[in-house]
Amino acid sequence: RKNRKKGRKHHNTEAESNLCRRTDFYVDFDDLNWQDWIMAPKGYDAYQCQGSCPNPMPAQLNATNHAIIQSLLHSLRPDEVPPPCCVPTETSPLSILYMDVDKVIVIREYADMRVESCGCR
Amino acid sequence: AKVDVDLINETIRDLLHFKSSDPNVTSFHRSSHTLTEHMKNLYENFIDEDSNEDGNLVRAIEPAVGKFEGQEVLVFDVEGFDSHESIMRAELHFYLRRRDSFARRRSRQIRAKSVCVNEYCRQQTLKKIRVGGDENLEEYKVIWDATKSVFDSYHLDAKQAVFRITREHSKMRPYAEMIRKSTPFLVIYSKVNHTLDTVSVMKQTEQTKRKRRDLGNEELREYYNYNSIPLDNDDREPIKRKNGKKNSLSEEISSEDVWQGFGEETSREERERIANEELANDVRVVLLQNKNRCHKEGVLVSLKHFGWDRYVIEPKTIETSFCKGKCAKPMLTSGKASNHAMLQSLFAAEPVCCAPTNLKSLNFWYRDEKGRTVIRNYSKMLIGSCSCL
Numbered sequence: 001r002k003n004r005k006k007g008r009k010h011h012n013t014e015a016e017s018n019l020c021r022r023t024d025f026y027v028d029f030d031d032l033n034w035q036d037w038i039m040a041p042k043g044y045d046a047y048q049c050q051g052s053c054p055n056p057m058p059a060q061l062n063a064t065n066h067a068i069i070q071s072l073l074h075s076l077r078p079d080e081v082p083p084p085c086c087v088p089t090e091t092s093p094l095s096i097l098y099m100d101v102d103k104v105i106v107i108r109e110y111a112d113m114r115v116e117s118c119g120c121r
Numbered sequence: 122a123k124v125d126v127d128l129i130n131e132t133i134r135d136l137l138h139f140k141s142s143d144p145n146v147t148s149f150h151r152s153s154h155t156l157t158e159h160m161k162n163l164y165e166n167f168i169d170e171d172s173n174e175d176g177n178l179v180r181a182i183e184p185a186v187g188k189f190e191g192q193e194v195l196v197f198d199v200e201g202f203d204s205h206e207s208i209m210r211a212e213l214h215f216y217l218r219r220r221d222s223f224a225r226r227r228s229r230q231i232r233a234k235s236v237c238v239n240e241y242c243r244q245q246t247l248k249k250i251r252v253g254g255d256e257n258l259e260e261y262k263v264i265w266d267a268t269k270s271v272f273d274s275y276h277l278d279a280k281q282a283v284f285r286i287t288r289e290h291s292k293m294r295p296y297a298e299m300i301r302k303s304t305p306f307l308v309i310y311s312k313v314n315h316t317l318d319t320v321s322v323m324k325q326t327e328q329t330k331r332k333r334r335d336l337g338n339e340e341l342r343e344y345y346n347y348n349s350i351p352l353d354n355d356d357r358e359p360i361k362r363k364n365g366k367k368n369s370l371s372e373e374i375s376s377e378d379v380w381q382g383f384g385e386e387t388s389r390e391e392r393e394r395i396a397n398e399e400l401a402n403d404v405r406v407v408l409l410q411n412k413n414r415c416h417k418e419g420v421l422v423s424l425k426h427f428g429w430d431r432y433v434i435e436p437k438t439i440e441t442s443f444c445k446g447k448c449a450k451p452m453l454t455s456g457k458a459s460n461h462a463m464l465q466s467l468f469a470a471e472p473v474c475c476a477p478t479n480l481k482s483l484n485f486w487y488r489d490e491k492g493r494t495v496i497r498n499y500s501k502m503l504i505g506s507c508s509c510l
Binding site for chain 1: 125128132316317319320322323326441443444445459460461462464465467468469471474475476477480483499500501502503504510
């Protein structure tokens with residue numbers, strides 16, 4: 001007889017799964033028609049920040065003091081004050097090998113290309 | 122922009138850790154010159170460095186005279202500390218008059234001890250950590266390390282820290298006279314993870330509104346309109362990088378934008394000129410763009426308006442601002458967006474956000490409900506500029 005699987009898988013509520021977090025976002029240079037210029041890489045995992053910053057904000061959303069106050073202001077005057085935004089809080093660079101307009105092959109490091117972490121700001 | 126008056130007031134009260142909504146200081150007394158000077162220097166240091174290694178909370182406490190076992194003692198009120206506070210350092214300050222050849226000898230003769238008024242603690246002789254002339258004041262000062270005594274008082278949940286100051290080979294003058302002439306005070310440096318208690322603030326705000334409605338004062342203005350101006354700032358500082366190379370070449374490269382070298386025939390200056398020319402052809406579009414694009418907006422709040430100027434020495438005003446506006450999709454100019462934001466605007470379904478790019482601390486210098494002089498530092502509280510991230 002087949003043994004039943006131990007423990008029940010933790011099921012996130014819908015609200016929890018929509019909180020501010022880092023999600024997948026792959027940049028394919030072919031889709032941008034940049035493959036003629038960029039020799040390497042073909043694409044890369046850039047990631048993106050997605051989700052809401054509700055009031056009150058859970059501690060895991062890494063909110064600043066300012067974001068907490070803005071969240072309060074938004075809850076009382078939604079038309080005037082926007083809610084805090086889910087944005088990158090840490091990024092990392094990416095090196096790209098490409099051919100420039102003079103047909104010279106160049107390696108260059110670009111800042112803020114990949115998201116490392118997200119937070120409410 | 123309008124902001125809710127009651128919400129701002131309750132936010133300030135929570136930031137200052139006042140328990141009552143409308144506190145009354147029954148006896149207002151001016152702090153000694155030496156204590157004020159010390160805290161003023163500390164406050165300026167907090168402003169300059171945007172934080173402090175010794176913690177984000179400093180209290181300077183003046184003593185009262187008490188008696189213990191028939192002898193006079195100095196009593197400092199240490200009640201009402203935060204439950205999650207870490208005592209980093211405590212100093213007992215003492216000033217000697219007349220900076221002359223005898224000051225050094227007198228400073229050597231002076232002694233300080235913590236007095237044990239709780240059955241679990243032990244009396245301790247304090248160690249001098251500084252003896253000498255104060256550069257700002259023409260006075261000789263003695264500072265003792267009171268960290269362990271204050272630490273013990275805090276963890277034993279004592280309401281008072283008690284000290285006795287004596288002089289070797291001589292009788293100390295009456296303590297009331299000592300307080301007047303030598304202006305002793307206790308400085309406590311703490312680290313506390315204090316953020317706004319939003320639940321409490323909202324509850325108090327709604328309670329205040331209900332009270333006003335019950336009194337029939339609905340016509341009173343509930344929104345603060347003072348100096349409401351767009352605070353757009355084009356300056357942009359990069360968000361924190363991880364694993365970036367640290368050399369001059371890398372720094373030079375990192376200032377480039379993602380378009381550079383990606384096959385674009387036109388230079389950045391040319392693209393910006395074309396974009397500006399197109400916008401200039403339509404005045405309505407220009408106005409709409411300026412209002413709707415990512416920018417900083419806010420209100421300058423005067424603490425005097427709420428009556429907090431009775432307690433708060435600095436600052437006089439607080440900027441309540443936020444980032445507002447849209448980020449173009451795709452972004453036409455790269456001046457105010459990161460490389461990632463530009464790629465996301467081109468390719469991803471998720472829109473790019475208008476958010477703060479640099480945040481500054483807010484530092485309060487004020488007198489608390491117990492008359493102690495306090496400096497509190499709240500990190501990442503004020504917006505420097507806005508950008509598409």
